Amino acid sequence: MDEYDKTFFKYQRETWQKLSSSIALRSGELVTPQLLNQIKAFNDEISMDDVIKIYEPLVNYIILRKRQYDLDLVERQQFAQQSIKSIPFIVGIAGSVAVGKSTTARLLQYMLQVEYGDNQVALTTTDGFLFPNATLKQRNLMERKGFPESYNTAAIIEFLNTVKGGAEVLRVPIYSHELSDVVEAGYDEFQQPGILIVEGVNTLQFSEQFSVSLADFFDLSIFVDAPTPLIEKWYIDRFLALLTKTKQEQDLKNYFWQWTKLSQKSAIAIGHQIWQSVNVPNLEQYILPTRNRADLVLKKDKEHQIAEVWLRKF
């Protein structure tokens, strides 16, 4: 028995599928292969089989937890003699760079939108809260992008406080992967949703610098996990695909343009070098240690298939 056996019930995909087989969802039926193609992140993979075997039970579990949350919220507001108001249920999604968090987040958003209504489920990412490159350069942190100190964590906490304060309109800064920088004066604005999904490498981290962690605001958290050599393969495949796309589109403003003249061999070497020098230390020191804090762990394997699901016991 390892430390994870103490924390989680572990299910193989076939067993996980059977957990909620009697509860029919509309969203599972509405996800077609074409739609799945639009939902998945650039160069990521996900199969219809996963939608049925993994995501349907997962959505059922989120519905169950949200129902309990709503009942609990009303009782707590009544006890505290406060007016009854809706406050979003927040789902945090964590995991390595290139593990496929965005695909998981977008598919869950779509499926939950079918169940609850389009404007009832919002999705935001923590990368909008990275310090701008100008600040990272000043602080000599350009090689530490994605590490805890590269984020304006105080601003994320303030945003989550605003969400849990019941604000009707929410505003988040945006990050451009094309520019590899936060968008100056760019914001995403949306109405208070019933469910807010927050995705990012740092969502389950805590820092002694702050009295609260992001996870204190979460009502459910999911860690997307995979063996590190597989994630490296996905990272490099995506890196090469992005170079090809940038070259084809002659996108001179794209951050990747600087590498488009390289041979395939040199490009692989650059991707490998960024992966090893930036993303592996971040994964090992700061991201993987947060896995044990999640409510659910999705264990991906070859071909991006989710082979196992871990569900928190307590």
Ligand SMILES: Nc1ncnc2c1ncn2[C@@H]1O[C@H](COP(=O)(O)OP(=O)(O)O)[C@@H](O)[C@H]1O
């Ligand atoms: N250079 C890039 N250009 C465009 N999109 C990118 C780039 N790098 C990453 N992305 C996209 O940004 C999102 C976040 O990627 P990443 O941070 O690696 O996390 P994950 O793969 O776990 O979602 C994904 O949708 C990915 O496809």
Ligand SMILES: CC(C)(COP(=O)(O)O)[C@@H](O)C(=O)NCCC(=O)O
């Ligand atoms: C900006 C990011 C930290 C965002 O990570 P996310 O939370 O979206 O997985 C990451 O995409 C990144 O740029 N990492 C730096 C190293 C690299 O270029 O891969």
